[in-house]
Amino acid sequence: MNTALPVTQLAEKQWDLIVIGGGITGAGIARIAADRGLATLLVEQQDFAWGTSSRSSKMVHGGLRYLGSGQYRLTRDAVRERQRMLEEAPGLVEPLHYIMPHYQRQFPGPRIFGLLLWLYDKIAGRRNHDFLPGDRVLDWIPGLRRERLKGGTRFADAGTDDARLVLRLIHEADTDGATIRNYVRATHVRQGAPASVTLEDRETGETATARARLVVSATGAWTDALRQHLGADRTIRPLRGSHLVVPFWRLPVASSVTLMHPEDGRAMFIFPWEGMTVIGTTDLDHEGDLNDEPVVTEPEYRYMLTLADHYFPDHQVTRDSIVASWSGVRPVVSTNHDVAPSDESREHEIWDDSGVVSVAGGKLTTFRLIAEEVLATGAPYLADPEVVRGPGPNRVFRPAPETDRPPGLSSRQWHRLKGYYGPDLPDVLSAGPLTRIATTDTLWAELVWAAGHEGVRHLDDLLLRRTRIGMLLPEGGRDWLDAIETACAPVMTWSADDWGREKARYLTIWRQAYYLPREDAESGA
Template sequence: MTSELSPRARAANLMRMASETFDVVVIGGGIVGAGIARDAATRGLRTALVERGDFASGTSGRTSRLVHGGLRYLKHMRIGLVRQAVRERDLLLRQAPALVRPLPFLIPAYRGHGPGKTSIRFALFLYDSLSKDKVLPRRAWLGPEGVLMREARLRKEALEGGGIYHDAVTDDARLVLAVIRAAANAGAAVANHAEALAILHEGGRATSARVRDRIAERIFEVRSRAIVNATGVWLDRLRSHREGAATARPTKGIHVLVPRDRVGNRGAVVMSAKRDGRTLFVLPWNDLALVGTTDTDYVGDPDRVLPEADELGYLLESVNETFPEAHLTARDVVSCYASLRPLVRGPSSREAESDISRRHEIYEDRDGLLSVLGGKLTTQRGMAEEVVDRVCVRLGRPLRCVTRDAPLGPRPDTEAEFRGMGFDDGAALRLASRHEPDA
């Protein structure tokens, strides 16, 4: 088998899908679907994956680009959620060093605004304690002078110090592609621009998916012993046998990219939104600063989600509050993007957007369709393991998960290979995080 994702490989995979019967078909080519396909294929299950657009063209390619444990969830004492995410973060740092890289964060403490120094120091202590493998440097505390030596253009008034902690950063779309490649290399038939139109049934059970090749405009059926719906905010479109109300509650997040020299941040900075105190990030992204993210309920067509002017203003005014010399306006925006988080709908319709559960859920409908909702880049591997465990029970095949120990993405020496081709250190680093040398 090959990890090639070429038009020729796609055509061959579509032929396989139309002619073979699979153990599991995964619908959705974001990070969750990719992770499920990788896990299933590496266990030896005959696996197929279809994605109606490009791989990672939905939420998974429009994230904050962070691989993180969710420090802010400690505010609500969601210890189990954070522990799981921290440990999956540490796994990714070991498995994919060319794709997932450590990133230090500074949280400044201001008197009368945002979290105080006592709560920050306790949160960082707890965050460190949840990391079992200790693959990242430990936290540190800086006084006001130390904070300003690190980030000279931060607001100085009422500054009481700041905490340093580490998470990780990735190119989100490239991480998805690396997981897709791993699935293909293990034997999965994967195809983008292949849309699942409907789930077909025999004797009341889901037995196949009707799929449209959106390039050749051909419709065919993919037969499978198990079908997994991993379409995120589009989850309920395929669930004809679900009971009760819709399970997905989309919340909207936007990000904005502005010139980094205007902001003046040397590294990653955590800040509190000026209007409502929400936790925001300013991240270094080459010569730009990536600012995000908003978190608002969304009602509308998930295919037409766009940033709004007021949302841009919310982010820009928060940067200007934290970095007073920035003076950012809408004219300074280089790029912006919006996405929808596929969160689990709770029992209360009045839940605040930021309080909706970040956990994931696996649903099994009366027809046997498995659907998975929630999660994020960081936790996809563990989610996939749970889903495929369910599939294996159904198939009567107790196969062991192997993704915990498997490398992912370009080889660790890829950066050195690019330097050997004559690229400078910065270019070699950027290329290694995106491409194999022979890609």
């Protein structure tokens, strides 16, 4: 994948489509558009998936929550897309069990929850839930508070690695001829035929103006910034959600657990991830600058610990044992701050500002449907509107080639690698040793391949999004940075000084945004 074309070259071409934003929404649109033969350019101002799409709870769910609020069609679409992703990209999108424990006098009880799941299963066309008595619940969630526990409802949805999901789509789009650039910001958009976008290379400072028949802004929480150039009002309410990563043994859960927070009754999750346990998420207005990394605040940290204290009386989570944290900003379409954050709709919205189409909101699960809808909205601006109408690609994710599992890899690892890398798997396997990095499941070969082939500009791209090493090893993997340099230097162009700067930059970002606030920091903003 060539992600290094200068912006001046990007400006020389007449594009059918320029997609602004390299999260799940933009990557999905580029994937579908390139498949349909549109000359497509995608630009991302930071790294791919740097925005919300590497910071979600990583659940590919059918939208049980939508069903609870009567949004049947939305649930039906999401359930179908979930099934499609499970079938097309196994290993990347995997079934995940959820358990909702039921306590006496706590809503929702097993009957009402079971009814909701009955309908959910009916939409999926298969039964996916059962009721577990208390002792069976404890088999799955050993440390759960037993007092007044009536049992639990177990059901199935799915999980993924959100950043890798975005990368898979970007590779697919690239294969179909799309041009992809990270670290290029759209600083201005203008309507017209063609519409134009001013591009700024964030690394070199170079600027140029590119033209396209159709411009799509898929900039999530940043949507208002570009739409303001078009005279539109503000429509986005950025809502922050944070997570804590703790060693599995300190809070062991064998499935995702849905728990009602004791202070406000909000649904929260504790779930297994990459051999660790994650607690999340919060939901509150984000007042910070969107261009800064969002960070977990001290009140959020305490709120999440309160959840663990309440439901897991003997848990071993201490402040010092937190391995990492991450925060993301939900691009919620709303201007009414009187509504409680968690009551806000998560539905996406599309605006057509005469040749500049913007989209915000939505979920990981429904990226394909959103992409189709966006392209249908923009169709009148294309030379041949029919190109984007009608059925899309048969498969969004091309499969990995049928090859034998190399010795030393478990079937579980093999399954994951096929899902993560699809057709690129043979190249990944030959990029480096097929051994794990420290205690993670990530192989050195994956790291080296990503360093050489996935548009990595900074060390944080490699350790926080291409892989998750920075969130899985103590102190962001500080002790492994020299070994990482030794492994990756041959496939990168960085000098020894560059490596020194990159390590320092990475550790600063990690300390500020992927760990905990200093204990004396009281800010809740």
